[in-house]
Amino acid sequence: MVGALVLTGCAGQPQLPGTPPPLVMVPDTIAAHELAALPESTTFGDLAAAPSDPAPQSETTGVVVRVKQDLAVYDAPHGRAFARLPATQLANPTWVPAIAEREGWAQVLLPSRPNGSTGWVWLGGPERTEKARSPYVVDVDVDKRRLVLRENGVETASWDVSVGAPASPTPRGRTFIMAAIEETVTRYSPIILPLGTHSETFSTYGGGPGTVALHGWPDASVFGQDRSDGCVRVPPDALRTLTSLPLGTLVLLR
Template structure:
């Protein structure tokens, strides 16, 4: 399980190319929304009013969005504001789009509970796209990296123990950071998912992450507190993947 204390946070630059404005958007804004009273959606927070993702194994077209400033999140298009989200999390904030409607985008959120979503106005965010998809197969205990529909590689992994299982569902690559206080992984890749059994771990909020491990004996086993332990070669490939990339965790 990821510990989010005593680490070096840095802003990771998207590698998906120059951001593009969404074409044909209605000239709506959310400037009048009072942000001060809204809870912030981060990996440390819970947004109880967030709609639940109802298609938790469905792929997307790769569209991701970035809020360039603190931005309101709604429970539906033209709905009620339920939270706000800022331009940085563990790196720049990039959220995968799972649905669109009339100038609005439904995105996955980094906050608890797992499967939390919200709607943002397209005029409030920068749009981009990622050609990548990360698939985690808990049954086979493998991780697969896909680009433009083609597999780039598949590696054995360590997953959560029975009492601290790795949560299945649709999540995303939330950030990338180094932590000089640990030696088990040169880079840690937190996801927008949390342990279903641990409210906190090591001072952090129970965020699930992808990272390496010093011994290969963990691969193919239930060995973690919920994190996904990968070989060094897999991590080298995954660190090239842009933030916001969809991660599908299934039981296959």
């Protein structure tokens, strides 16, 4: 990592002739070639160095961060860079939940393996990131096969859903809606909502990276059952509602 120094003068303090202005260290400055060399944090990535989620069953404040340019991801504020978080995920803008904030830094959930991966990013100015708040939480009780949607802590809807079969269980923990994809290859769901978590049984689904998703299913008899390969299958009205939620919205799989 290469640190960069910004030259600036102190307001109200004239500089003596020939005296260089004081030096201010930029919290996150990494050379372009170093940033490009870092492994990408996408659903295809595997980041063994990523810190684990310290509270995988807890809700957040709802703060979500839009990544507007490729950012270095650190193991701690001012720590070691271990990954690069790109500005898009599966052709969707990158929005990730913040689980902690500290002096201009945010610890965010990452979409890569292993499940529960997190990292710290320097928020910086509006050219780097944008902060917003999603009032929603998608709460999936895997054992009860029930999905509850809450807005500002109040339940607004709930549905029976299908979760992973005993041989291919739905992974537990907190994750997020990473993208919304119009399905063009198969017809079992018009829209698929990939999450930032993966099957712990399969390394791939049909050639993909084993990304767990919320999606529809044409056979209503599966709802309330443990019949999937790890994804959460939802009824049509649930899919329509979930598709309207902001990217980065927290999803609790518990």
